Amino acid sequence: MKRGRKVKILATLGPASSSEEMIRKLYDAGADVFRINMSHASHDVMRDLVRRIRTVEKKAGRPIGILGDLQGPKLRVGAFEDDAVELEPGQTFTLDGVAKPGDKTRVYLPHPEILEAVQPGHRLLIDDGRLALIAEKADGRSIVTKVVSGTKISSRKGVSLPDTTLGVGALTEKDRKDLDAILKEEIDWVALSFIQRPDDLAEVRKIARGRVGLLSKIEKPQAVERIDEIIELSDAIMVARGDLGVEVPLEAVPGIQKQITRAARRAGKPVVVATQMLESMITAPVPTRAEVSDVATAVFEGADAVMLSAESAAGDYPVEAVATMSRIAEKVERDMNYPGIINAQRPEAEATGSDAISAAARQIAQTLKLSAIVCYTASGTTGLRASRERPSTPVIALSPVIETARRLALVWGLHCVVTDDASDLDDMVDRACRIAFREEFARPGDRVIITAGVPLRTPGATNMLRIAYIGSDGMSGI
Template sequence: MRRYRKVKILATLGPASSDEEMIAKLHEAGADLFRINMSHSSHEMMRTLIERIRSVEKKSGRPIGILADLQGPKLRVGKFADTKVTLVPGQTFTLDNNEAPGDENRVFLPHPEILESVKVGDRLLIDDGKLALRAEKVDGTSITCTVVAGTGISDRKGVSLPDTLLAVGVLTDKDRADLDAVLETDDVDWVALSFVQRPEDLAEVRKIARGRVGIMSKIEKPQALERIDEIIDLSDAVMVARGDLGVEMPIEAVPGIQKQLTRACRRAGKPVVVATQMLESMISAPVPTRAEVSDVSIAVFEGADAIMLSAESASGQYPVEAVSMMASIARKVEDDPLYPSIIYAQRATPEATGADAISLAARQIAETLRLAVIVTYTSSGTTGLRASRERPNVPILALSPSVKTARRLSIGWGMHCVVTHDATDLDDMVNNACRIVASEGFGKPGDRIIISAGVPLGTPGATNMLRIAYIGADGQSGV
């Protein structure tokens, strides 16, 4: 199954898409990876979904990536005596450590880390910003606020803190249990961390994971932007989580932040996913709005590695149509005459390493000689990601002896991953590459290809060789 587009599609599974038949339809429609939202999935359901995805993978013959998205710290107020209260801008309202039911003057806040961290002048946004408060007095046990905007608050509404750096890590007890369950399956490729604030937030997760899954940092806090280069450096991938980011930042700033993050990740050679409300109207409508089509196209024009569907595929009425529409938009953008110049304008300068120089040379040679495909042998996935970082205008065929590597690389821009044996010698390397190029539909007899690999063969991280070959009449290397 070959995709005629370079950007990848990440589809969230849920009530509308949890059975194997629907997962197969979503994959056929264009989903390259699937997201399991641990906020709404039990460990048993997670294992069931993994089994169904792997069954679809086996039948399709294509490696499919799986992302487990950890819930992260969900901050909420307590309950009210009358379920909800009405407030007036300008009045005083207090959040405190008193567990008694709330009223129009105060409410319980079951998060001592917030009570201890908020400073005078900090904003507190309740219920996705519908109620805005400003801290006027703090004493470690209560926060006395002025109501800035909004008129109501009800039980268990979420709290966002755009101005406050919380002295708490990203992993809750639930997240640790979920992460242990994910690692026990040994069948998940990526784990997404919610509400990352600083580079140190990644330390505990890396210690637990020990390289068994890729770590994806979700950028949805203003504090993360202050140290974004360090966070990107310590992450295996990044998600631009625009929903919470748009609550904690001025919503008009989000498009610019999205562009900045996408370009920063491209420079670093780290996969970047653009997520949240991309085709929101397709939750209940069979076609998107024109604004949503433009939103998806912007992410594709910027060279994002993947674009994500959330409720559209998880609980919407048209999950298959949403995936098909996203794939159709992506193909149309990538066929646009302006697409190459926009992509190439953001191309990153290669690092001063042999492997980066080889990847740059492979791209330049492929484009200059108009070769059919760039073939890269990759054990760990590093060489494949370097080739993807170059954003070539020819396809990238990533060959790996590791199914885990192939699955993880399914998120990478432009990569078509195939699991194959490690080459035994140079002739085997070239013949195998030519055979797979032909069988996967990337070339035909007489076409030329370029192959990058490492010598000694099979040595991870040793990319140091390029070879131009052409496909012979028998589908293997010509003389």
């Protein structure tokens, strides 16, 4: 299926969208990649969803990406004797390691790593920031805080620590089990939650050994401070605005979104913008005007993908949400201001042959008004380089490796096609022309530009450009 846009749509599956029929409807409406949230999905549910997605993929004849999203460390307070208590701003409240029900003065915190790491002056935000505390004393066994704002705290509410770097890694025992299960399935990406530092990626990369792409979710201020290092060690980045908006001031989130998006674009790494993009469509068939503008901003910034969470997983209008997001993206990409904004942010080509070839292909295609850029990519690197240029010309990524094509389904502007390796240069050109014609990107008499590596089947050796005509039969002409 040929999409009418370059930005990709990532749709979360859940109770409202777990059947094969609904997955097909979401794909037809515009979903390019499906997210399985391991916070809610058991291993059996995950395996069933993967099987259904792959069935849809086979019927559609197009590579579809799958993202497995690990839960990460969920930090929560313990229980209260009466389930909830009312506090007063200015009062003292203690979090400690004593495993008994809480009251108006204290509560159990079953996370010794927090008790050991918090220092006086650090903030503790409870229940998505509805209750704000500030540490006055901390001795490694308890934290004496003052209530800054909010009045209510109830059992097992989440704890956010915007000022504290914890000494534990991003993987919990549940995450390790989930990751093992994910690696046994046909899943293309794994998302890592609550990344704090570049080192958090090391364990996952060691376990995965290249079998999945690593997507780092940026939702903590500590990660924002080291974003360039994290991007360098990641295969993709997600601006996870929900938890990020709890740990940093809400008014700072739009600027951080732009900062991360632009940093990822400079590095040539896919970047996803997520959380509450069409939140009102959980219960309403149309979004608010502000939500439309929010999606449009991400598209104007050149994000690789925009994501739906509860809208497609548990909402009343999952198909409509995907279709609406697709229409917004298509309209933005046809806006007369869009090319100028995208071009103004284009990074300089890196000093490699692949980058130089990709930059030249974009410029030639634009100057000669060619119908498509066709790039051969086995590992996916050439496809990423072509996307980094953000060409206005459509890009067809040809790969003999189905796993590569599925992973590239997340990447801006790439129309991925699985095809056999070319046997020689003539076959390479004929194959590129034939697929461009078949996929309706070019008609007889049109020209395309082809990038590839010579000798053929040499990974990372993109070093050739070839302009070819589409003949009357869809094969290459003169």
